Amino acid sequence: METWKLFSFKLNDINTSDVTIRLRNTKGRPEVFHLHSSILKDKSKYFADTLSDPNCGDSIDIYCLDSNYEHHVDLLKRLYLPKDSLLESWNSFHSALGVLELATEFNCHEIIESCVQYLEAVPWEDKEEELILKVVPKLGPLAMPILARVDPVDFSSTKNVFLSAIRFATSIVSPSAPFGDELKTSAQEQLEYMLGDDDEEIPLVIADEEVKSESKKGLMNISSSFEKELSCLLSDTEYEVAEKKVMQLLSDLGWICNILSKMELMKEFVDQWIDLSDRVIGIMDDKILKNGMWDLKLKIIELTGKVLDAVGYGNVIMPAVRRVELVKTWLPYIRKMKPVLDSIGDNESGFVYKMDDDLCQSIEGAIVALLSALPSNDQADILADWMSGEKEQVKYPDLSEAFEIWCYRTKSAKRRLLEGLDRVGKSKTTVSL
Numbered sequence: 001m002e003t004w005k006l007f008s009f010k011l012n013d014i015n016t017s018d019v020t021i022r023l024r025n026t027k028g029r030p031e032v033f034h035l036h037s038s039i040l041k042d043k044s045k046y047f048a049d050t051l052s053d054p055n056c057g058d059s060i061d062i063y064c065l066d067s068n069y070e071h072h073v074d075l076l077k078r079l080y081l082p083k084d085s086l087l088e089s090w091n092s093f094h095s096a097l098g099v100l101e102l103a104t105e106f107n108c109h110e111i112i113e114s115c116v117q118y119l120e121a122v123p124w125e126d127k128e129e130e131l132i133l134k135v136v137p138k139l140g141p142l143a144m145p146i147l148a149r150v151d152p153v154d155f156s157s158t159k160n161v162f163l164s165a166i167r168f169a170t171s172i173v174s175p176s177a178p179f180g181d182e183l184k185t186s187a188q189e190q191l192e193y194m195l196g197d198d199d200e201e202i203p204l205v206i207a208d209e210e211v212k213s214e215s216k217k218g219l220m221n222i223s224s225s226f227e228k229e230l231s232c233l234l235s236d237t238e239y240e241v242a243e244k245k246v247m248q249l250l251s252d253l254g255w256i257c258n259i260l261s262k263m264e265l266m267k268e269f270v271d272q273w274i275d276l277s278d279r280v281i282g283i284m285d286d287k288i289l290k291n292g293m294w295d296l297k298l299k300i301i302e303l304t305g306k307v308l309d310a311v312g313y314g315n316v317i318m319p320a321v322r323r324v325e326l327v328k329t330w331l332p333y334i335r336k337m338k339p340v341l342d343s344i345g346d347n348e349s350g351f352v353y354k355m356d357d358d359l360c361q362s363i364e365g366a367i368v369a370l371l372s373a374l375p376s377n378d379q380a381d382i383l384a385d386w387m388s389g390e391k392e393q394v395k396y397p398d399l400s401e402a403f404e405i406w407c408y409r410t411k412s413a414k415r416r417l418l419e420g421l422d423r424v425g426k427s428k429t430t431v432s433l
Helices: 037-043 045-052 066-078 083-089 093-106 109-121 126-138 141-150 155-169 180-196 202-206 209-232 239-262 266-284 294-312 320-347 357-372 376-387 391-395 400-432
Strands: 019-024 030-035 059-063
Touching: 019 066, 030 037, 030 066, 037 045, 045 059, 045 093, 066 093, 066 109, 083 109, 093 109, 093 126, 093 141, 109 141, 126 141, 155 180, 155 202, 155 209, 180 202, 180 239, 202 209, 209 239, 209 266, 239 266, 239 294, 266 294, 266 320, 294 320, 294 357, 320 357, 320 376, 357 376, 357 400, 376 400
Parallel strands: 019 059
Antiparallel strands: 019 030
16 A cells, blocks of 8 residues: 555555554553554564464454553554654653564564664663663664663773773863863762673773873873972962862872772872882971961871882882882881870861871781781881880881881791801801811
């Protein structure tokens, strides 16, 4: 029949219809719809095959659930729409997905095509995406374009996204006003998410030399900016602006510390932090900042705690000379700052910049582990300095365990030396005889 005649028919036109479809729900009572066999055969292979059966007659029963009854009705209505009007007829995600399931079952190619185009293009909420992932894979190849946005990406695409994000997150690419800070924070959050994901491409990406190189550049960029802005605190007339920049950069350092640890590049961060340490402590001890900036000082101690933990427990392997430098640089500063922060906290209600118990225990454990792995002479120097300190400074960190280990090893070493000398003496006596 000519197309224009097909669409002159209307659903439920009793005068011209020649087929009835009865939708039966769970209660068994049918809802009758009057349709035209020419429409059904043209739009649905299922109905074409069914109506070609001599035993079919002019009535078709379709059983449906209460939950998809309306989708059946929507499907029947769209059988009467011309192809170029189908796409514009959709205005509901759930309706389009429900009808798509039925159109696949009844093999209605034009309706399937319009549902797929609509669902592929519209935004999905989280629950809708979960529904898509549950339903669409069961609907066959015609529905697969819907899943294009959630398909796994290849290595090259993942790598390019990662590189762009690391450049933006570390300000290698300058943020664009007015949303630069927000976009930078978003990039940092997404990198953390990517590294925490179980995507099989991520280990390959972080092992890539270009990705490693860009990550190291990002660290250098943040570190140099932090050192520069920190120095400005001693001379900048716009003190509050400078302080805000320093705190943001310190936050960035904390972020990239976490990122590099997940990328097995923590050694790069440790090296950089040791190199910065003398300069950082020198500025913190300057008379201009000596009696303030407690939030900055606490954050610096927290970041140093991560470095001490990484080196002390062997997650980052450093030469002995660098480990000695790390301990000798930061142990005196932490010993000095802990009682100062405690004293202010005891005297000022609402002071929130004290070192909490978890931080204290973490730093103390890391220093003990780190100290016990140093050459014995370096241990002796550090322990002697620790015991000669003021009473409050000897209390924290408590290095008595490291001292006991050193004493035990010293006695053992002396005993081994004496035993060795004794063996040498006996050997010479035997030879002379």
